[in-house]
Amino acid sequence: MAEKMDLVPSQRSPAGEAAARSTILQTPLWKVRLQLAWRGFKSNAALFAENKIGLIGLAVIVMFALMAAAYPILINTVWDPNIYDPIIGYDFTQVEQPAPPSPAHLLGTDPLGRDVLSQLMYSAASEFALGVVAALVTVIVATTVGAVSAYFGGAIDTIFMRLADIIIMMPFVTVLIVLSVLFEIRMLHLALIIGILAGFGGDAIVIKSQALTIKVRAYIEAARIAGGSDAHIIFRHIVPNLLPISFLYMMFTVTSAIFSEAVLSFFGLLNIRMSWGLMIHTTSTAGYLLDLQKWWLIFPASIAITMLCAAFYLVGRALDEVVNPRLRKR
Amino acid sequence: MATNDQTLVKVENLVKYFPVEGGLFSRVRGQIHAVDDISFEIQQGKSLGLVGESGCGKTTTGKLMVRLYQPTSGTIKIRTAEGTLEDIAFRRGKALKAFRRRVQMIFQDPYESLNPRRTVFDTVAEPLAVQGIGTLIEREEKVADLLALVGLTPPDTFMFRFPHELSGGQRQRVAIARALIVDPVFIAADEPTSMLDVSIRIGVMQLMADLADRFGVSYLYITHDLAVARYMCQDVAVMYLGKMVEKAETEELLAHPLHPYTKALLAATPVPDPRLRRDIINIKGGISKPVDPPPQCRFYERCPIADEFCKNNVHPPLEDKGGGHFVACYKV
């Protein structure tokens, strides 16, 4: 008769059994989890890489990251801080400000005589920081709100959902404008505000609906039967299954954050010293906004904003294709 | 069946109603009588099969037994470690959590009952982790033991796999390991093999039977297939629209069915042998949802032998017709 499956371990040699067991237990659990996480990351990366748009987006992001990293190197080595500082630099050798692009100033200078390229690179870092902080706050808030609303239902659910409705109804930029008038908003504040508004707003609703589909799965019932408390089920079962979708929406929040900052800076409502939006604001207040002759004043900043926003959006779209089939995979 | 030292589970007059909402303000318009006054016992070393078609209340009964739902009324008594029968129908909080070590469940869908983002180890160890049993090392060892026991050998290779890397049969074995790890006395199994491939089913069923023998675990084996119940359970009960209509030892029920519904079920079950022809069954109509049913016999509308008496009296009680064979019918 063909080999039967081994049901009773005592029929195997005790030594063999002990040997089989010791290999697993020799590796500490945290290490095993790390290995598994790495394996998971690699296979997700492979899936992600199949999609060209994701790679394009990622390439653009990397390019801007390099830009942000290059700035401190350049300002400390090649560039003379007096001339190239993005905020207070001034090039006296140029006769007319804003000066068109030249070998010394690859993207020219702005109406205040500051090097445009240096401004662009300096701001890249803070734009990234803004985007990432806002996105993280959104993920944390939206995931928690979504999971808790879905799990408990009832009054808690109603409160959060009505809150979300109110937030969605409010015009986003107008709210930010009002807030900036009332309070002094810096980059970090802006990131937190955007994160919180997005987190309690539309994203919470989307994540809650996803959490509802998870709540009724059999493994949640199994966890309850094992004796799991509400907190255990929410944070150990529901939230881990929400993270792929949360992560996905995070990408879109980055886009929204960068763009909102640009709009607010354009209106001069933010208390920051340099950003892409501020570059456009400077151009506008100097009266060169529609002057196509001085193209280097507008295009670098606006193209940078567009490209970075688009890059995160493309990465988000590619992630969508990674996340969704996996969720449905058997 | 008298309660004796061997009784593991004793259920009396178990009732579960679900409200039907509707109308403009989601008012409660009626009650679905999902489980309507059923009673049964399960003895040590024996398993009870709960058989019926969809909507009869067998899955709800299973979920009540493991307290996924709270009953509307009735008692569910489980034998504790100290040896007494305790009613857990309305327990909450810590007491309920303690009871969860005595009773576990195996689900129908092997793909849905495991969290896709948790490893096999996490899933099987979860009852231990949640109940605070053992150190991490002890839990790893116990999980390895159990994986070997359910036929997933060598345990190394399976411990840290994810559900999507396992086949349906393997996943169900993981679910069985998870159910057994807290040493329960009773497991509710909701159609555990109906979604598995045919050639895998027998292996899993035999595993469950072996484990029942070794560990003295009893099953409430929920299934729509009388043939499967025959192989897994010494006793079987037939449910219809929330009521238990017949209950007896399995071979006795198959050989001498008394209730017309049982007879119809037996006649309708296909037999894997083309040489045997089945009898024609003559019940009419289809199953409806038991929303606020009238007090008469639930089977009256479809019954081929019902008469005026059946129409004018309440649903017949479950009575012993001799030798532990219970039937709820006026015409027997």
Added chain:
Amino acid sequence: MSEPLLRVENLTMHYTTRAGDVKAVDDVSFTLAQGDSLGLVGESGCGKTSVALTLLRLMPDNAKILRGKVWLGDTELLSLPYEEMRKIRWNRISMIFQAAMNSLNPVYRVGDQIIEALNTHIGVMSIDQARQRVAELFELVGLDPALMDRYPHEFSGGMRQRAVIAMALSCNPDLIIADEPTTALDVIVQDRVLRQLEEVQAKLGMSMIYISHDIAVIAEVSNRIGVMYAGQMAEIADSIEIFERPLHPYTFALMGSFPSIKGKKHALEPLPGEPPNLISPPSGCRFHPRCSRATEQCKNEVPIFRDYGNNHFAACWHPLEV
């Protein structure tokens, strides 16, 4: 012996996937006589649904037919131009898909959906004629004709399944392929639907291919049974013949793995192992890793589909009775 209605010869079909080619159907051959009811039985992934889809040329985009011929009477189906094949579908062969009862469009009345099928495949007829036909079909499947003006959600599962059967019958096909038509139904409803199908088949002299993993149901409705394993036809014979004299070890194992309410309660024998991965199936006989009678030959050579007399064919180097 009259001309067989359907002749399948060496049908081979693969799916191309990212992970490799899935050898879903491998060198499958069988014939179906007029009025026969063939049951294709096997586990999930054995290729039975793929065979059906290939016969109707309804395969997904990533499928390719590598070899084989399918003769419906005198017409070879696989080489027909698309338009011609469209005419064959529904008129000569129709299909009831898996979980078909869920495929009724919820926003149209059931009767209207059948009328649409009639208009598309037979040709536009007057409303009265069409409704008359629908009423006939409903009676044929045991549904009250008055129900034709109801919506699908007003039908129960069993009734919906019968409506789908009525739709499949609407153009009077020579052959119906039914893929797990009663899997989602309760046992008493299943009994009714099966008996109805038998009645209809007898009345119209239709042939059927019945696909299921449930050997009990197949034993009920088919007079001829084909056992498939891992994309290949392991054994095919008349129903009683195959039960009394199974030749392929898989057939024998399959029959021993179904519990029964009748007869003596015998111990069930589990089949070791798992159904194989069809991207890299085992060499030689695909069943050899799980077979208790396997030898070197089984590992290296694909067994030939041989005639053992009495219209009984099997592909095995060491059949059970030799």
